Amino acid sequence: MRILAIESSCDETAVAVVEDGRNVLSDAIASQADMHALYGGVVPEIASRKHIEAIAGLADQALRQAGVTKEEIDAVAVTYAPGLIGALLVGVNFAKSAAFGLNVPLVPVHHVRGHIAANYIAHPELEPPFVCLCVSGGNTLIVDVQDYTRMEILGATRDDAAGECFDKVARVLGIGYPGGAPMDRLAQGGDCQKYPFPAVHVHDAPLDMSFSGLKTAAINMIHNAQQKGEELDLPSLAASFAAAVSDTLVPRTMEAARALGYGKVAVAGGVAANSRIRADLEAACGKSGDRLYLPPLSLCGDNGAMIGCQGYYEYLAGKRAGMDLNAYANRDIKKG
Ligand code: KG4
Numbered sequence: 592m593r594i595l596a597i598e599s600s601c602d603e604t605a606v607a608v609v610e611d612g613r614n615v616l617s618d619a620i621a622s623q624a625d626m627h628a629l630y631g632g633v634v635p636e637i638a639s640r641k642h643i644e645a646i647a648g649l650a651d652q653a654l655r656q657a658g659v660t661k662e663e664i665d666a667v668a669v670t671y672a673p674g675l676i677g678a679l680l681v682g683v684n685f686a687k688s689a690a691f692g693l694n695v696p697l698v699p700v701h702h703v704r705g706h707i708a709a710n711y712i713a714h715p716e717l718e719p720p721f722v723c724l725c726v727s728g729g730n731t732l733i734v735d736v737q738d739y740t741r742m743e744i745l746g747a748t749r750d751d752a753a754g755e756c757f758d759k760v761a762r763v764l765g766i767g768y769p770g771g772a773p774m775d776r777l778a779q780g781g782d783c784q785k786y787p788f789p790a791v792h793v794h795d796a797p798l799d800m801s802f803s804g805l806k807t808a809a810i811n812m813i814h815n816a817q818q819k820g821e822e823l824d825l826p827s828l829a830a831s832f833a834a835a836v837s838d839t840l841v842p843r844t845m846e847a848a849r850a851l852g853y854g855k856v857a858v859a860g861g862v863a864a865n866s867r868i869r870a871d872l873e874a875a876c877g878k879s880g881d882r883l884y885l886p887p888l889s890l891c892g893d894n895g896a897m898i899g900c901q902g903y904y905e906y907l908a909g910k911r912a913g914m915d916l917n918a919y920a921n922r923d924i925k926k927g
Contacts (some may be wrong), residue, residue, distance in 0.1 A: 593657075594906070595650070595664045595689060596899030599682030600674025600702045601728065602626075602633045603892065604645040608664070609655035609899025613711055616657035618896040621645040628768040632758065639677035646685050653895070664693055668902025671699040671912070673729065679918035687914055698902045699912040702893075703730050703924050704742070706859035708901035709890040717884050720853045724844040725924075726868070728754035728769065729862030731840075733798055733847050734924060736857075739904035742924050746798025747845045753836050754862045756806040760832060763810050764825065774829050775866055781830030784866070786812065788835035798843045799866035805835055833867040841871045848881050857884040864891040 593616070598605040602623040608616040621643045627633045650673040654661065669686030671679060690697035707723050719739060725732040731748040752760075756773055761770020766777060788808050809832050816823045848856045856876055862868065870887055876883040890897065905927065 592665045592903065592906070593659060593663055594698070594899045594902050595653070595667045596895045596902055597646070597650075597667070597669045597682045597686045598702075598705070598893055598895045598898045599642045599646065599678050600670045601640050601678060601893060603894070604642045605651055605893060605895035606646070606649040606653040607895030607899045608653050608659050608868065609896055609903065612900050612903035613715060615712055615896040615899070616659060617653045618894055619649045619653040619656065620894055621649055624769060631762045631768055633675070635675045635677055636915055638675055639681055640846045642678055642681035647855050650685070650689070660692055664695060666690075666694070666696045666698055666906055667900065668698040668700050668905070670702045670896050670898050671916060672701060674702055674917035674918075674920065676920045683916055683918045687916060691914060697904050697912045697918055698910055698917060700898050700902050700905055701922060701924055703727075703732065703860070704738060704927060705897040705901045707734065707736060707857065708904070709859055709886045709894070709897040710884050711900050712896055713743060713886045713890055714884050717855070717857065720851070721855035721857050722844060722848045722851055722853060723857040723859055724840060724863075724872075725859045726753045726840060726862035728752060728758065730860065731800060731802070732924065733844055735749060735847070735851060740908040740910070740927055744924060746796070746800060746843055748800045748802055749793060750801050750803040751806055753840065754860070756802045756836065757862065759806055760809045763813050769861075771865065774833065775864070777826055778829035778833050778867065779780070779826070781824070781826030781828070781867050783830040783834040784825070784826060785827035786831035788831060790835070790838060800843065802836070802839070805832075806840070821862055830867070833865060837865070837868045837871045840868060841875055844872070845875045845879060849879065854881055855884065856881045859886060859891075861892045864888045873883055
């Protein structure tokens with residue numbers, strides 16, 4: 592079964608052709624990051640316009656690269672939530688037109704479920720159940736992946752997403768947008784114990800997280816130093832910050848893994864590319880005996896292949912949308 596998959600939830604337009612869930616025939620992506628870098632963050636209106644400009648050409652490119660004609664497409668899958676509403680609507684409307692024109696089913700896909708599915712592409716042997724740490728620019732969740740389409744949230748951020756914190760601190764340091772990868776590079780060789788950051792615990796919800804205090808602490812530290820004319824050891828600041836984020840994410844993920852006892856831990860989303868978080872998870876799983884599934888860096892960020900993969904499993908579970916499909920800025924992963 593061949594699925595044409597469409598992703599436009601943030602600042603990447605992506606269209607892929609995926610066969611039987613895990614065989615990626617093509618994965619065309621147009622990033623708008625350079626455009627938004629001018630403003631230090633995603634400008635939603637610009638994102639929507641850029642998606643409109645890119646999406647039809649990308650769909651042609653994805654079909655061409657896959658060596659597949661439109662008539663050989665069996666279903667269209669699309670990210671419909673969560674994300675920037677205007678950006679999502681571009682993908683949803685394009686997908687509706689494609690499904691209608693080709694007379695094939697339309698399958699709505701939850702963006703974070705798509706990120707989790709990136710692991711199925713990278714690891715053909717991986718099957719649920721497992722615990723997945725989902726960390727991106729807009730989401731931070733610890734998910735009990737009971738089956739391909741049955742999931743429970745075990746823990747979530749109460750405020751900012753982990754990726755957003757990397758981006759905001761990077762912006763104050765003036766090292767680029769999106770800031771996660773430059774922060775990661777800056778942290779190499781830094782002393783991760785030099786700058787202590789607060790550790791937050793949510794009362795009565797041990798797997799929930801909070802990152803806004805951590806972000807504010809880092810930004811205040813930078814501003815204070817600037818005002819006093821003091822020089823900060825920036826690699827050590829970045830390394831200490833990454834360690835604090837990782838110390839929030841990794842022990843909670845491992846606690847969830849221990850409680851559920853599946854023996855399998857996966858990571859998903861743009862922040863899953865972070866070298867400190869990957870290393871800490873490797874060490875923790877080495878100790879606990881859990882098998883760790885890390886997606887390759889190419890599948891951590893937004894892409895269409897992951898939507899085609901999850902779309903396949905949603906299709907098998909009977910999920911369909913009509914021409915009245917809407918987009919949603921927020922949507923519970925449990926509802927899908
Ligand atoms: O999954 P993604 O591409 O988009 C969303 O669905 O949000 O994630 C983007 C986020 C950005 O916040 C970016 O700064 C972060 O992933 N990111 C990283 C790294 N690479 C990307 N954060 C930390 N370390 C990295 N190496």
